[in-house]
Amino acid sequence: MSTGVSTSTDKIIVDKSRSHRNKAVSRTVRATRERLQTATGIAPGFEREMLQLHVASAAQSALAIPVVVMLIAAVGVYLTQEIGLLAWAILALSVHALGMIVARRAHKQEITADNTRRWQRVFLAAQVAMGLTWAAFSLQTCGPCGEVTFDFYKGSALLVALAVTAISTLMLRHAVLYAFLPTVVALSVSVLLRPDPATFGMAAIISAALIFLIFMTNRLHRTSAQLLSSQSEKDDLIAELEVAKSMSDEARRRAEEANLAKSRFLASMSHELRTPLNAILGFSEVMSTEVLGPLNNPVYKEYTSDIHRSGQHLLNLINEILDLSRIEAGKYDLSEDSVHLxxxxxDCIGMVQLRARAKNIAISEQVEGDMPAVWADEKALRQVILNLLSNAVKFTPQGGEIFVKAGWTAGGGQYISIKDNGPGIPEEEIPVVLSAFGQGSIAIKSAEQGTGLGLPIVQAILAKHNGEFILKSKLREGTEAIAILPAKRVLQSLPAVTETQAVAPRRKSFA
Structure with a gap:
């Protein structure tokens, strides 16, 4: 009784732990999904992660903008001989250096959900400052050189700078717009003040490129956010699966420990349970047979017979439970010897013959001759065959027939088959009757009650012999139980067959 209480207590503990852990994981999953349901379409948590990625990218590509600025200045000085481009380059490098200082400070400090917006504004302000330097470059003029050549140079330089800025600020939303909107405004003002075709064409090309890159960077930014959200959900689901697996392992371990404790307890109680039952059986048999003298009251004699039958039934039940428990506890050892199946x-047929005659059941035998001995536990095999024969007699109706066959299997082993013409078992109930304490619905209604342990014990004993148990049944046609011993258990192998040797036809195996 205490074992049942402790087992149920363990289950309650496991269920409470599972509920507690699952609630924590569910809260994490809900928080992740809430981050995906924002008005901007990008979760605040992902904004922080993408801002951190922007800081890391800025640190890795810190030399990209300076290299572009110096190349543009060098080419400009070479083409125009204007020293003013060097002053612009110094200004641009100084502004870029300030932006790198901001990025380094953000890298050292922790970007949290509370200060994400502030850091975004700081980085966008740095992009605006850099954009003002590109606007200043777009307003550069060249007196000695041709306007068309210089405008072509400025337009090419601005396109290169626009592409480099778009790539380096991909993780910072609206960075390209803030960086080159001042340039577009400056070029538009130049077109209004000096409406020549070269300036107009350059302004149109830069504006179109800016619009295209804004569209592409927004698409890439959203794609990156979706990838981050998918990764976050995957991590949360993996965490949930790990928690569920750990709890499942813990529950299985507790169940195995409880089952093993139960099996060990029952196996150790063999002597304590059987001793008083043997006394009850012995004294009730002495009284029912009136060994020490007649009983004056015939009712008492009937009571003693009932006591003996009930005790015998209880002893059989205890023996089956103890046998199964010893098998589950790993304490069922085989005492192997050379025996004939x-x-x-x-012998087992002779033991059940009396009960079979009482129900007018005929038992037919069909065995193959000259079958050698097998290496097995005689007591265990006798229990297997006796269980199968007892089931057949129990479930076969009055005037029925039982067929017992023994012979060779196709693999060189030996089998014994016991078939009855009883009510049969529905196909979906076969796994039930093969489980401990399992009984088929039709069998329960049509025959005397049993414990449901006979077939599981048969399976376990044959498994100890490395054998196999097969149960075939059709509803209202009968059941066939086949016990198979492997070829390595046979002590004498079959002689080799030569081409000239006349071999008598062998009956087809049922295994």
Whole structure:
């Protein structure tokens, strides 16, 4: 009784732990999904992560903008001989250096959900400052050189700078717009003040490129956010699966420990349970047979017979439970010897013959001759065959027939088959009757009650012998139980067959 209480207590503990852990994981998953349901379409948590990625990218590509600025200045000085481009380059490098200082400070400090917006504004302000330097470059003029050549140079330089800025600020939303909107405004003002075709064409090309890159960077930014959200959900689901797996392992371990404790307890109680039952059986048999003198009251004699039958039934039940418990606890050891399967089967048939005659059941035998001995536990095999024969007699109706066959399997082993013409078992109930304490619905209604342990014990004993148990049944046609011993258990192998040797036809195996 205490074992049941402790087992149920363990289950309650496991369920409470599972509920507690699952609630924590569920809260994490809900928080992740809430981050995806914002008005901007990008979760605040992902904004922080993408801002951190922008800081890391800025640190890795810190030399990209300076290299572009110096190349543009060098080419400009070479083409125009204007020293003013060097002053612009110094200004641009100084502004870029300030932006790198801001990025380094953000890298050292922790970007949290509370200060994400502030850091975004700081970085966008740095992009605006850099954009003002590109606007200043777009307003540069060249007196000695041709306007068309210089405008072509400025337009090419601005396109290169626009592409480099778009790539380096991909993780910072609206960075390209803030960086080159001042340039577009400056070029538009220049077109209004000096409406020549070269300036107009350059302004149109830069504006179109800016619009295209804004569209592409927004698409890439959203794609990056979706990838981050998918990664976050995947991490949360993996965490949930790990928690569920750990709790499942813990529950299985507790169940195995409880089952093993139960099996060990029952196996150790063999002597304590059987001793008082043997006394009850012995004294009730002495009284029912009136060994020490007649009983004056015939009712008492009937009571003693009932006591003996009930005690015998209880002893059989305890023996089956103890056998199964010893098998589950790993304490069922085989006492192997050379035995003949057919001889054991004939002995068992003789033991159930009396009950079969009482129900007018005929038992037919069909065995193959000259079957050698097998290496097995005689007591265990006798229990297997006796259980199968007892089931057949129990479930076969009055005037029925039982067929017992023994022979060779196709693999060189030996089998014994016991088939009845009883009510049969529905196909979906076969796994039930093969489980401990399992009984088929039709069998319960049509025959006397049993414990449901006979077939599981048969399976376990055959498994100890490396054998196999097969149960075939059709509803209202009967059931066939086949016990198979492997070829390595046979002590004498079959002689080799030569081409010239006349071999008598062998009956087809049922295994």
């Amino acid at each position: 057919v001889d054991i089967a004939e």
